[in-house]
Amino acid sequence: MIAMDEQTRLEMLSFETPKIRLLRSMSIEGEAMQVLDFAAFPKPEFDLPIFCGNFFTTANMNIVVLDLNPLHDVTSRRDYKEKYYDRLLPLGLKYTELLPWGGKLTSESIKFFSPIVIWTKFSSSNSKHEVLYSAFVEYYKAWLELMEQAVEDTDPSQITCNLEAQHRYLTWRAEKDPGHGVLKRLIGEKLAKDLLRNFLFSGIDELGSKTFLDYFPEYGIEDGTINEKRSIIGKGFENRPWDKNGEFIGNDLRN
Secondary structure, eight states, X not given: OBOXXXXXXXXXXXXXXXXXXEEEEEEEEOSSOEEEEEEEEEOTTOOOOEEEEEEEEOSSEEXXXXXXXXXXXXXTOHHXXXXXXXXXXXXHHXXXXXXXXXXOEEHHHHTTOOTTOEEEEEEOOHHHHHHHHHHHHHHHHHHHHHHHHOOOOOOHHHHHHHHHHHHHHHHHHXXXXXXXXXXXXXXXXXXXXXXXXXXXXXXXXXXXXOOHHHHOXXXXXXXXXXXXXXXXXXXXXXSOOBOTTSOBOGGGTOO
C-alpha cells in the first residue's frame, strides 16, 4: 500500500500455522520514519503468550516495545507466570539493563505487559540497533521454543477462557493502539481503522461478541461513545514496575 504522500510504503504479510492463529507483520518505509509491527497470536487451544514487537524509528529517535504479552494476568495467576516467564527472567534482565525503561506507561496499558517487557527509547546508533536486533532474535526464539513445546488444551472451559482473554487483548489494542495516529496521517481514518481491526488485530469479529465498553466500562461517556484518553486512572509508571524476580512492585511506584 502506498500512503497519501505517495512516497511512504506500507507492506503487510500474514500467515497461519497449526498452533498460530495469526502471525503477521506490517512495515512502513518512509523518508521520515521506519516502523515494524510484528505479532504472533496463538490459536485458542493454546494459552501461549502473544509475541509483540513494535519498533518506531526516525533519524534521531527510536521507540520500542518488545514482549511476550501474557494471555492471562501474571500477578493474579502465579501458575501462568511460573509456566512461561520464570525461565525467561534472565533473558529479560539481560536486555532491560542494555535497553532501559522508556518512561511513563499508563496503569491500564501495564496490564498487557509481562515482567520481561522491553519498553525503551533511545537515540539512533549502530550499537543500540545491534542490541535491539539481538533482543528481537532472542525473544522471538524464546517464544518459538514455547510454541514448539505447547500442548493443545482439550478442556472446553480453558479454551473458552483463552478465547476471551485474546479477544479482550485484541479489543484493547485495536481501540487504544498508539500507532493509530501514524496510520491515520498516512492512509486516512477509514483505512487506518480497517487495517487495525481487520489485519493488525484481526479476530475481533470472529473470536467474540463483546465490545470495548463491555471489557472496559470505565472508558464510557454518557452519550455511549468511548473516551479517547489513553488513561482514565490518570496514573502511570515512570520506572520499571517489576523486580528482578519478576514480582510486580508497581503499587509502590505508581504516580
